[in-house]
Amino acid sequence: MKEEFYNKISEVSEELYYRALTRLPKDVVDKLKEAYQQEESELGKKILEVILKNIEIAHTKKLLVCQDTGIPVYFVEIGDMEVSLPKLFESIKIGVRNATSKYRLRPNMVHPLTRKNTGDNTGIMSPIVHTIINTQLKDEIRIIAMPKGSGSENVSNLAMLRPADGVKGIKKFVLETIANAGGLGCPPYIVGIGIGGDFELVTHLAKKALIRPLGTFNPDPEVKKLEQELFILINKLGIGPMGVGGKVTIIAVNIEIGETHISSLPVAVNMQCWRGKRAEALITKDLHVIYL
Amino acid sequence: MIKHILLPFTRDKAMELRLGDEVYLTGAIYIVRDATLRRIFEEGVAPPEKLEDQIVFLGAPSFIKEDDRYRILSVGVTTAQRMEKYIPSLLSEYRVRGIIGKGELSEKVSSSFKENKAIYFMFVGGAAALATSSIVEVEKVWWEDLYGEALFKVKVSQLGPMYVAIDSQGNNLLLTNKEVVVRNLREILKELR
Numbered sequence: 298m299k300e301e302f303y304n305k306i307s308e309v310s311e312e313l314y315y316r317a318l319t320r321l322p323k324d325v326v327d328k329l330k331e332a333y334q335q336e337e338s339e340l341g342k343k344i345l346e347v348i349l350k351n352i353e354i355a356h357t358k359k360l361l362v363c364q365d366t367g368i369p370v371y372f373v374e375i376g377d378m379e380v381s382l383p384k385l386f387e388s389i390k391i392g393v394r395n396a397t398s399k400y401r402l403r404p405n406m407v408h409p410l411t412r413k414n415t416g417d418n419t420g421i422m423s424p425i426v427h428t429i430i431n432t433q434l435k436d437e438i439r440i441i442a443m444p445k446g447s448g449s450e451n452v453s454n455l456a457m458l459r460p461a462d463g464v465k466g467i468k469k470f471v472l473e474t475i476a477n478a479g480g481l482g483c484p485p486y487i488v489g490i491g492i493g494g495d496f497e498l499v500t501h502l503a504k505k506a507l508i509r510p511l512g513t514f515n516p517d518p519e520v521k522k523l524e525q526e527l528f529i530l531i532n533k534l535g536i537g538p539m540g541v542g543g544k545v546t547i548i549a550v551n552i553e554i555g556e557t558h559i560s561s562l563p564v565a566v567n568m569q570c571w572r573g574k575r576a577e578a579l580i581t582k583d584l585h586v587i588y589l
Numbered sequence: 590m591i592k593h594i595l596l597p598f599t600r601d602k603a604m605e606l607r608l609g610d611e612v613y614l615t616g617a618i619y620i621v622r623d624a625t626l627r628r629i630f631e632e633g634v635a636p637p638e639k640l641e642d643q644i645v646f647l648g649a650p651s652f653i654k655e656d657d658r659y660r661i662l663s664v665g666v667t668t669a670q671r672m673e674k675y676i677p678s679l680l681s682e683y684r685v686r687g688i689i690g691k692g693e694l695s696e697k698v699s700s701s702f703k704e705n706k707a708i709y710f711m712f713v714g715g716a717a718a719l720a721t722s723s724i725v726e727v728e729k730v731w732w733e734d735l736y737g738e739a740l741f742k743v744k745v746s747q748l749g750p751m752y753v754a755i756d757s758q759g760n761n762l763l764l765t766n767k768e769v770v771v772r773n774l775r776e777i778l779k780e781l782r
Contacts, residue, residue, distance in 0.1 A: 355718035
């Protein structure tokens with residue numbers, strides 16, 4: 298691909314980072330409105346009202362919904378198109394750097410030992426870019442920006458269960474993880490769960506589960522059943538909006554799976570705060586951009 | 590109850606508040622975060638102003654500086670538990686009267702709020718657009734080398750709503766609910782198939 302293509306990727310990555318921080322996807326807002334209707338706890342309902350009001354203010358006053366500009370995470374779906382990965386990664390990095398300086402976003406990324414801030418949200422392995430093969434895409438690539446806030450990321454968890462633990466063990470681990478998270482990670486949560494693969498893939502699956510629109514189900518009927526069961530069980534915990542108690546602890550459970558080893562059962566739970574931030578765009582081979 | 594409070598936040602004002610009260614604050618507050626508190630407590634650098642009867646907001650803004658004037662572009666609360674170990678000293682040593690954050694704080698800390706007749710306010714996490722809209726002006730910034738984690742003194746008008754999550758008697762709203770959650774979890778696990 299030509300130079301202009303990668304320039305376009307930088308431009309789109311920059312725009313997506315800002316969009317993800319300033320407007321919420323419609324599916325997330327709809328679920329929050331539903332949650333407001335359903336919540337019975339007085340304080341819980343007030344908090345949902347504040348959340349909805351905040352989304353509105355961010356939109357009208359052109360402010361960030363939440364001050365946490367996150368750890369920059371991108372998913373790039375590529376189909377049958379030749380793309381240079383080093384150039385792709387570099388273009389996204391430029392996009393993140395430009396967005397940080399143009400919109401004066403808070404720089405979050407620090408060296409893990411010295412805690413020195415890089416100042417522009419890029420650095421060693423930052424941004425985090427996941428490439429996904431999507432054979433349905435032909436002459437286009439799809440970019441999803443999902444700047445991930447630390448509050449919910451810090452209460453996420455991973456377990457290498459035994460196959461003997463089975464589905465019951467998976468449910469137990471998920472419920473315990475969310476009970477432990479309590480109100481720390483800004484509920485009502487969106488829960489991304491990865492099951493299977495290895496130690497590394499399972500966390501990737503959990504994060505990938507979070508980019509799936511809310512209200513959709515995994516096509517595998519067994520997985521869909523587990524999504525539905527967990528949704529009911531988790532909401533029985535009573536954590537409620539911001540941990541004050543109530544019916545609404547989560548607004549969605551999305552699960553992604555991968556085949557795993559005969560002696561393994563990895564499970565990862567990636568928590569997402571109510572902001573559910575993500576922004577997407579398609580870029581065609583002839584540089585046409587469609588923001589979704 | 591809805592309460593509008595003018596700062597400074599004196600002992601009497603704190604003692605009037607009850608768990609779950611909806612509060613709006615007007616006056617000057619200080620914004621601090623992990624690195625700001627590490628500087629005070631680990632590096633032993635004293636805060637540049639007296640914090641007695643003051644409000645400390647746990648967060649890290651993004652800001653710009655134009656002609657020596659600062660403007661906050663976005664600020665919101667962060668998880669208070671991460672800085673829990675510094676809270677008792679903030680209350681007893683520096684006489685801070687109120688902490689604004691989000692998420693549960695432990696039993697140990699609730700007793701510290703009780704002893705010092707202080708309040709833990711819960712602001713809705715992620716509601717930064719709301720918090721940012723209430724900022725009138727940035728009065729002063731110290732320790733700018735800490736970026737967003739610098740120490741900010743900011744004038745706010747009607748900052749809120751926030752909810753009393755630990756009152757001056759040490760009642761702890763979020764911890765009480767956490768106990769309910771643990772009980773619920775136990776029941777759910779018993780019937781789990």
